[in-house]
Amino acid sequence: MTSLRTAGLLAVVISSVAFSLEARQAEPQQAEPQEVRRLTLGDALRIAEANSPTFGQVANDATASAWGVRSAYAGFLPSLNLSGALGYRGPGTQTFLTTTFRQSSATVSSSYGATFNWSLDGQTLTEPGLRRAERDAVHADIDAAAQQLESTVTEQYLAVLQVQANAVLQRAQLERNQGNQELAEARYAVGQVTRIDPQQARVASGQAEVELLRLEQMSRVEMLRLFQMLGVAAPADPLAVELVDEFEVRPIEESLEDLLADAERGHPELLALREREAAAGWQVRSASSRFFPTVGVSAGWSGFTQQFTNIDPVIDETLQDEISSANANIAACEQQNDVFARLANPLPPQDCSALAFTPAQQVELAGLIREGNSLFPLSFTAQPFQVQLFVSLPVFNGFQRELQIAQAQAFADDAELALRDRRLGLQAEITERFHDVGRARRTIEIQAENEAAGQDQLELGRERYRLGQGSFFELLEAQLTAHQAERDHLNAIYEYHRAVTRLDAAVGRAVR
Secondary structure (H helix, E strand, O other), X not given: OOOOOOHHHHHHHHHHOOOOHHHHHOOHHHOOOOOOEEEOHHHHHHHHHHHOHXXXXXXXXXHHHHHHHHHHHHOXXXXXXXXXXXXXXXXXXXXXXXXXXXXXXXXXXXXXXXXXXXXXXXXXXXXXXXXXXXXXXXHHHHHHHHHHHHHHHHHHHHHXXXXXXXXXXXXXXXXXXXXXXXXXXXXXXXXXXXXXXHHHHHHHHHHXXXXXXXXXXXXXXXXXXXXXXXXXXXXXXXHHEEEOOXXXXXXXXXXXXXXXXXXXXXXXXXXXXXXXXXXXHHHHHHHHHHHOOEEEEEEEXXXXXXXXXXXXXXXXXXXXXXXXXXXXXXXXXXXXXXXXXXXXXXXXXXXXHHHOOOHHHHHHHHHHHHHHHOOOOOOOEEOOOEEEEEEEOOOOOOOHHHXXXXXXXXXXXXXXXXXXHHHHHHHHHHHHHHHHHHHHXXXXXXXXXXXXXHHHHHHHHHHHHHOOOOOHHHHHHHHHHHHHHHHHHHHHHHHHHHHHHHHHHHHOOOOO
16 A cells, blocks of 8 residues: 555544534534644744754854854954043042152043054964854754754654544544444344343443543644644644645665765764864864964054142142242342342342242243143043064963863864764664665555455454344454554554654655
């Protein structure tokens, strides 16, 4: 059988999954139809890729890895830093060693600075290659996570369909049991059988109804798990969502050797491990580059202002100093004139009044001081420009570079071993799952034959019981055998689809 035998049965469940068990048991006028949403496997995969928290944690690394590459290339560019500051210092005294400095008025200050730095070392040279390798590894991890997400969502999608299909079979089984019950009661009514047959029929119908309840609850649970994998909230009634994709049983045309070769070339997980191995190699180069010298240049510009908040005490102190100095000069001049007058040949006296600090001079000096104090906040006094060229050669740092190289090499070796281990693991998985697909396909054929035989046995048992040639035990046993054969056939079909899905995951692509 090359197609899903339960396609017709699934059509029945699709039309009825919009109603919960309670809605079916309620009064007809109270049961309102619910809007059914259709969900294809492709839609489910797109929703999961956009909303799955697990996948999102991996995909979020892409932005940071891209900025890592930009930052690595920006390492070749110089850095420019601009700074500015405002300050305040209150009045008081300050002692430095044996010297005391007194400040009679508070001051406010401002400053600016601009610094230019550029340097080049071995780590800067290897950083772009390392960051590019890490970026490629992140993208490969995202592809591997997307492939894993597709596999898990597909398996859960199949799990929901399988439970719903089993519920359809169980509903059909319940209807057959109810038909048998009606037949047994009719024969009992005419005295052809004892009361045992109707009672057994009621027990079989009750057991079938209990199993149907269990399968319907499983349908809800599996649907909730599907929405959990998708990363979105499930509707109030999960069974209101209609899964519409059908899966055909088609053989795999490719050989095991072709599948192994394709997985070796393009499996997302192997590609991710190869990128991680390449990134580890760049880490070894980056650690080894720490033996290289560092060359660089730096330059700076700066300026400052300082202003008294209250200039009057400073002016008074300065004027007093100037007045005292002028008075001292006048006294010295008058003393010198007195000496000149006492000489045998007196010298002409000097005009000491010219040394006086006049009120006009006091006003002029006070004005100059006030004008010189009006600097805050933008009348900066520029400082001399500074530039420096430097070369640094690392000689010994306590074997830190050797340690970093050893750690990076160990990490690279681990990445190589992890790639080799995963390659061997995938070969074993592909081989195992390839043969699982073959076994599952053969199981479908066997179970299809068993189902056909069970249906023939059931028809024969029902006809024998209706004609009075067989017992109800024979009919019940034939019905259970036929129902079990139906379920085994259905489960074998879905087991085949799961085996193919797992083979897809092992190869890294769809194999059908």
